[in-house]
Every structure is written in C-alpha cells, then in structure tokens.
Amino acid sequence: QKEVEQNSGPLSVPEGAIASLNCTYSDRGSQSFFWYRQYSGKSPELIMSIYSNGDKEDGRFTAQLNKASQYVSLLIRDSQPSDSATYLCAVNYPNDYKLSFGAGTTVTVRA
Amino acid sequence: DTGVSQDPRHKITKRGQNVTFRCDPISEHNRLYWYRQTLGQGPEFLTYFQNEAQLEKSRLLSDRFSAERPKGSFSTLEIQRTEQGDSAMYLCASSLEWEVEQYFGPGTRLTVT
Numbered sequence: 001q002k003e004v005e006q007n008s009g010p011l012s013v014p015e016g017a018i019a020s021l022n023c024t025y026s027d028r029g030s031q032s033f034f035w036y037r038q039y040s041g042k043s044p045e046l047i048m049s050i051y052s053n054g055d056k057e058d059g060r061f062t063a064q065l066n067k068a069s070q071y072v073s074l075l076i077r078d079s080q081p082s083d084s085a086t087y088l089c090a091v092n093y094p095n096d097y098k099l100s101f102g103a104g105t106t107v108t109v110r111a
Numbered sequence: 112d113t114g115v116s117q118d119p120r121h122k123i124t125k126r127g128q129n130v131t132f133r134c135d136p137i138s139e140h141n142r143l144y145w146y147r148q149t150l151g152q153g154p155e156f157l158t159y160f161q162n163e164a165q166l167e168k169s170r171l172l173s174d175r176f177s178a179e180r181p182k183g184s185f186s187t188l189e190i191q192r193t194e195q196g197d198s199a200m201y202l203c204a205s206s207l208e209w210e211v212e213q214y215f216g217p218g219t220r221l222t223v224t
Contacts (some may be wrong), residue, residue, distance in 0.1 A: 004153070032211045041200055043215040044154065069142060088153050092211050097142060098167065101153025 006102035018078040023089030032092035033072045079109045115216030123222045131189045132219045136205030146202040193223045
C-alpha cells in the first residue's frame with residue numbers, strides 16, 4: 001500500500017508569517033512530488049513540483065525534498081489571507097502515471 | 112490555451128439512476144485521468160487513458176463504473192445504478208505524455224439522494 005501522510009491541521013498562521021506543511025510517503029521508489037492548492041469547493045491547482053533532493057523556490061513558495069527521510073515539505077513565506085486553502089501533497093512512482101494524494105492540510109491565514 | 116473542462120459542474124440524481132460526466136482535456140494532452148474526491152480526503156485515482164486506450168483501472172472502479180475515450184480527445188465517465196456512496200467530486204486531469212504534471216478540471220460534484 002503506497003501511502004502519503006500529511007499533518008491534518010488545521011494550521012493557523014498570522015498574516016506575514018511562514019506556513020510550514022509536511023508530507024511523508026511510504027515507497028522509497030517514489031520519483032516525483034507535487035503540491036496542489038485547493039480552495040473550498042474548487043478543484044486542485046498545481047503550485048509546485050520537485051524531483052530531486054534539496055530546495056526549489058517559486059515566488060513565496062519553497063518545496064523541500066529529502067528522499068532518504070521520505071519527506072517533502074512546503075513553506076509559504078509572507079503568508080496572505082489568499083493562501084487560506086487546503087494543500088495536497090501528491091506522489092508519483094516510476095512507470096506509474098497516477099498520483100497518490102495525502103488527505104491535505106488546511107491552512108488559515110488570519111489577518 | 113484553455114484548461115481542462117468538465118460538464119456538468121453539478122449533478123443531483125436519485126439512487127438507482129445512471130449518470131454520465133464529460134471531460135475535455137487540455138488540447139494536445141494525450142493522457143487523461145479520472146479521480147474521485149470525498150470530503151476531507153485527497154483525490155483517489157479511478158482510471159487513466161493514453162490516447163484512446165484505457166491503461167489502468169483502480170479497484171475502486173466497480174462494474175457500475177465505465178469510462179471511455181473513443182477518439183482520444185474527450186472522455187466520459189458513466190455510473191450506473193447510482194448509490195448514495197457515489198456522492199463525491201469527480202475530477203478529471205490531463206497531462207502530456209512526456210510530463211508527469213497533471214492539471215485538473217473544475218470537477219463534477221455528484222449528489223445521490
């Protein structure tokens with residue numbers, strides 16, 4: 001059973017702070033890792049993808065991958081109320097095109 | 112460049128009825144995926160197509176579910192004899208063959224009464 005685990009939250013952060021989201025996965029063969037943002041009642045939107053160990057930055061978002069620890073994280077810097085959403089971690093395995101998702105972490109940015 | 116589209120956006124049906132959903136992928140995306148999402152959970156994979164070929168089906172896809180992509184463009188997902196447990200958001204995603212990033216449509220929210 002390939003599992004993706006996320007902190008269930010909710011995570012409440014003040015505006016301007018850093019939100020830190022964590023995700024662990026069970027299969028060491030996992031190859032590609034994604035973060036999706038999902039607003040209430042809407043569909044998931046791809047915001048970050050990461051494939052190799054280390055950090056990847058895109059604007060206020062930083063994804064961090066540590067394959068040895070089977071751990072991927074997402075940092076949201078200078079959090080804004082518009083960042084309030086559920087963040088889904090997804091994992092892709094070699095030669096397996098479907099995504100396996102965690103249950104998501106709900107983030108609330110309070111003004 | 113238009114995104115993935117799905118129709119209808121909402122469907123309310125009575126238990127036992129059949130429903131059909133449509134997905135139009137991003138043009139030139141030859142991979143198309145169906146997922147189902149219930150409240151508080153992440154999307155769960157149902158099936159996927161490469162062009163018109165259905166290459167994988169989840170065990171979640173009971174014999175009441177069928178999906179087609181007859182010409183390798185749009186896809187349909189049919190649920191026969193709907194049950195209350197089928198109530199969920201049905202999501203379609205697409206990708207290019209050589210890329211792993213998947214882009215989701217707006218989803219079809221199904222309510223079975």
